[in-house]
Amino acid sequence: MTAMPKLGGIWVFLAATPLLGLTITLLAYLIAQALYAKARFNPLANPVLIAVALLVTLLEVTGTPYATYFEGAQFVHFLLGPATVALALPLYRQWSKLRRAALPLIVGLIAGSLTAIASAVGVAALFGASHQTIASLAPKSATTPIAMAVAAKIGGIPSLTAVLVISTGVFGAVCARSILNALRVTEPEVRGFALGVASHGIGTARAFQISEEMGAFAGLGMGLNGVFTAFVVPIVLPVVAKWL
Amino acid sequence: MLRSLTTLLVFQCLGEGISYLFSLPVPGPVIGMLLLFAFVMLRPKVADAIEPTALELLRHLSLLFIPAGVGIMVSVDKIRGDALAVVVSLAVSTTLAIAVTALVTRALLRRQRRELAAQEDTP
Numbered sequence: 001m002t003a004m005p006k007l008g009g010i011w012v013f014l015a016a017t018p019l020l021g022l023t024i025t026l027l028a029y030l031i032a033q034a035l036y037a038k039a040r041f042n043p044l045a046n047p048v049l050i051a052v053a054l055l056v057t058l059l060e061v062t063g064t065p066y067a068t069y070f071e072g073a074q075f076v077h078f079l080l081g082p083a084t085v086a087l088a089l090p091l092y093r094q095w096s097k098l099r100r101a102a103l104p105l106i107v108g109l110i111a112g113s114l115t116a117i118a119s120a121v122g123v124a125a126l127f128g129a130s131h132q133t134i135a136s137l138a139p140k141s142a143t144t145p146i147a148m149a150v151a152a153k154i155g156g157i158p159s160l161t162a163v164l165v166i167s168t169g170v171f172g173a174v175c176a177r178s179i180l181n182a183l184r185v186t187e188p189e190v191r192g193f194a195l196g197v198a199s200h201g202i203g204t205a206r207a208f209q210i211s212e213e214m215g216a217f218a219g220l221g222m223g224l225n226g227v228f229t230a231f232v233v234p235i236v237l238p239v240v241a242k243w244l
Numbered sequence: 245m246l247r248s249l250t251t252l253l254v255f256q257c258l259g260e261g262i263s264y265l266f267s268l269p270v271p272g273p274v275i276g277m278l279l280l281f282a283f284v285m286l287r288p289k290v291a292d293a294i295e296p297t298a299l300e301l302l303r304h305l306s307l308l309f310i311p312a313g314v315g316i317m318v319s320v321d322k323i324r325g326d327a328l329a330v331v332v333s334l335a336v337s338t339t340l341a342i343a344v345t346a347l348v349t350r351a352l353l354r355r356q357r358r359e360l361a362a363q364e365d366t367p
Contacts, residue, residue: 021311025307025310025311026307028310029304029306029307029310047306048306048309048310048313051306051307051310051313052310052313052314052316055310055314056314056316056317059314059317060317066314066315066317066318069311069314070311070314070315073310073311073314074311076307076308076310076311077308077311077312079301079308080273080308080309081256081272081273081276082249082252082253082256082273082301083301083302083305083308084256084273084274084276084277085252085255085256085259085273085276085277085280086252086277086294086297086298086299086301086302087277087302088255088277088278088280088281088284088298089280089284089291089294089295089298089299089302090299090302091277091281092281092284092285092291093291095285101353101356103352103356104348104349104350104351104352104353104356105349107348107349107352108345108346108348108349108352109345111344111345111348112341112342112344112345112348112349113341113345115337115340115341115344115345116337116338116340116341119333119336119337119340119341120333120334120336120337121333123329123332123333123336123337124326124329124330124333126329127326127328127329127332127333128329129326129329129330129333130325130326133323133326133329133330137330137333137334140334140337141337141338141341144309144312145271145273145274146270146271146274149269149271150269153269157319157322159315159318159319160319160322160323162312162313162315162319163312163313163315163316163319164330164334165312166309166312166313166316167316167334168334168337168338169309170313171334171335171338172338172341172342175338175339175342176342179339179342179343180342180346183343183346183347185346185347185350187350187353189353190346190349190350190353191346193345193346193349194341194342194343194345194346194349195342197341197342197345198338198341198342198345199338199342201305201308201309202305202306202309204302204305205302205305205306208302208303208305215302219302221345223274223277226270226271226274227270227274230269230270230271230274231269231270234269
């Protein structure tokens with residue numbers, strides 16, 4: 001009879017330590033990976049999407065606040081930094097290939113990145129979104145740490161930007177195949193690069209799933225767009241905002 | 245593995261330091277990536293040593309976005325009035341960005357290849 005409250009007590013006890021947040025993050029990821037493999041790596045079974053859905057459900061059902069969860073999950077979140085540094089390696093391995101394509105890649109980056117920023121800001125403004133929301137949206141195609149820093153600088157909400165960045169990544173990873181097939185883009189380096197520019201690390205993770213070459217071009221696209229967005233959004237947003 | 249992880253962290257620290265010192269808009273890890281890239285270009289042996297750990301970390305890149313993604317449970321409140329604007333904006337802008345990047349890059353790559361082929365044809 002007393003087992004039930006005791007069981008609930010264990011959750012409260014464990015949730016108070018970082019252990020639980022960390023453990024459930026890893027478990028949710030492993031479950032999501034298993035489902036992704038079972039779906040034969042169909043982009044619709046995106047592991048980030050599934051894991052986030054599982055965790056949000058679990059936290060809502062148990063009434064655990066996000067801050068408590070993040071106490072433990074921050075150890076995983078922290079690894080985004082070293083993982084960004086690690087992108088130097090695929091970049092180095094594919095360097096001779098990348099260097100030959102330098103000019104097309106850089107022009108493609110500028111066109112794609114400006115499209116991402118301008119269309120995100122334009123559509124949101126058209127729908128009458130607040131300035132704060134627009135500022136949080138503008139850097140959404142850049143990778144998380146960059147986008148959060150940019151949002152803070154231009155009057156957005158960094159924690160909201162983090163979620164928008166991840167949603168962008170998931171959307172790109174899920175839809176890129178259909179978009180690129182519709183345009184009849186078959187070259188793996190172009191497909192990878194477009195994924196990295198438009199949907200950063202989550203797109204890059206998807207590209208690595210397909211091949212290391214595609215992953216390296218995606219990693220390059222993500223890195224270049226991160227740097228480009230960091231410099232351009234703080235300059236472009238005030239100009240676009242004045243137009244609107 | 246420990247040595248590789250330390251190398252990555254050292255380069256991240258260097259990047260953070262430079263970003264702070266010159267108050268750059270570019271975050272530390274990105275500068276760290278550029279520094280490590282320059283370093284392995286000069287010392288290719290280091291690349292062989294840290295590659296397994298680096299690739300292992302990148303293989304699980306998806307995992308690292310999960311904690312921030314779960315933040316959706318608190319940020320949903322902040323966009324309540326703008327939810328439709330945000331959803332449409334994300335979908336339209338990401339689709340356009342993928343299409344424009346791919347089409348522009350491919351067009352230029354093809355032109356580059358044609359020019360190279362033309363050069364090879366002319367003696």
